[in-house]
Amino acid sequence: MNEADSVRMHALLGDEGMLACKCPEEADVILVNGCTVRDKARHKAISAIGGYAALRRDRGAMRPVIGLGGCVGQLEKDAVFKRIPELDFVFGTDTIDQLPLLVKNALAGLRRQVMTDFDADPAYSTMTRISGVPGVRAYVNIMKGCNKHCSFCIVPQTRGPEKSRSMDEIIGDVASLVSRGVREVTLLGQNVNSYGRPGKNENFPGLLRAIDADPRCLLLKRIRFTSSHPWDFSEELIGCYAPPARGGVSRLAWHLHLPVQSGSDRILSLMGRDHEISDYVRKMDLLRGINPEVGVSTDLIVGFPGETEQDFRATEALLDRVGFDSIFAFAYSQRPGTRAAGMNDDVPQSGKLRRLGLLLARQEAISSQRYATRIGREMEILVEGCAKNSGLAAARGLRAAVWSGRTTCNRVVNFMSGAGTEDLKDRFVLVSITGATGLSLQGEMIRVTS
Ligand code: SF4
Known part of the structure; x- marks a missing residue:
């Protein structure tokens, strides 16, 4: 999502005649688009700004203006000026389109601007912006925000509640990208599976089928999407993965990233995930039954507060049971501002790292086996x-x-x-x-x- 936002910022400033430069020493405007998914990433963004602030001091009258955006800007708001007084402006996830104005004001000498309000309009309408020739791959936002409340996650606070774009607008957007040479689109949202405007007859499988059927998208070769929540991963969507001759969506890439986070129902409940392992496994079995060629990956957190050895073994067992193609696994770290930050972080760091190492080694063996079946194809x-x-x-x-x-x-x-x-x-x-x-x-x- 942040990557797509950066592409948009680049295009918006390009429209104002600005060009990307090779290094910050040459820049008139420096932007940091910060991620808060883990606290470490937030610290990284803030310390990057600190480094640019030093550069600003060194350049005297030729100093650049500096802006902070993304989820970090959304959360920090004006509080960050206390730590980094050299910062010129802060913007949020819903105010990216105000960036040209913020930059113009800052270049004219206006200091300490803050634009972090969420868009109050219940409708969500936008167009994908990419400067120049887009290349063959592009991101297309289809919805934003999240109505789930996972206890470890800060995203509902940084992206606001769910809002979906209209189907016509999205398809027009994809068609326009295809006419500019794009051949693979990734449909984006915090939880794309819950796509659909209230009161409209829309859902995510319907959107996939509509893009697939649109004659303007004939040259599109692959549709990918991210991210998904198991609760909203429906049987109708599983049906989209069938081979085209059996009613599947012909352009849908045969890959699914479905974050499970833990193999233990007890930990999933503490995480506020609203799904159970038996249902996750049932859906994976259905998917593999419909199309065994689909590659499946997932996200996992080890060492969540309260995770026992037994809970961890349930996660190991899940890897064996599902046979993921790849996993993205992390040792839990507290994220201030989340519900989980109020829980007792009782798994020692050494224990978290041991579990992480075990999980990654186990997965590597599974991936090796699965990948080896492709030799000769x-x-x-x-x-x-x-x-x-x-x-x-x-x-x-x-x-x-x-x-x-x-x-x-x-x-x-x-x-x-x-x-x-x-x-x-x-x-x-x-x-x-x-x-x-x-x-x-x-x-x-x-x-x-x-
Ligand atoms: S569904 Fe994803 S974005 Fe939403 S709260 Fe849970 S982890 Fe965060």
């Missing part, structure tokens, strides 16, 4: 760029280029193209899978498909 990849680890070719004494991309089921594939081939970034290519680890697949390119 041909898979279509959307290339994201050069592989981080380009040792694949070198290890074989080859001088071919090594690229990295993702399958429809969101598996990372590092693959070799022939020496001297064209730039493959943002292209779809067919790859023969030749190897697998617990983190990625390896392969060799067969041909460019589009």
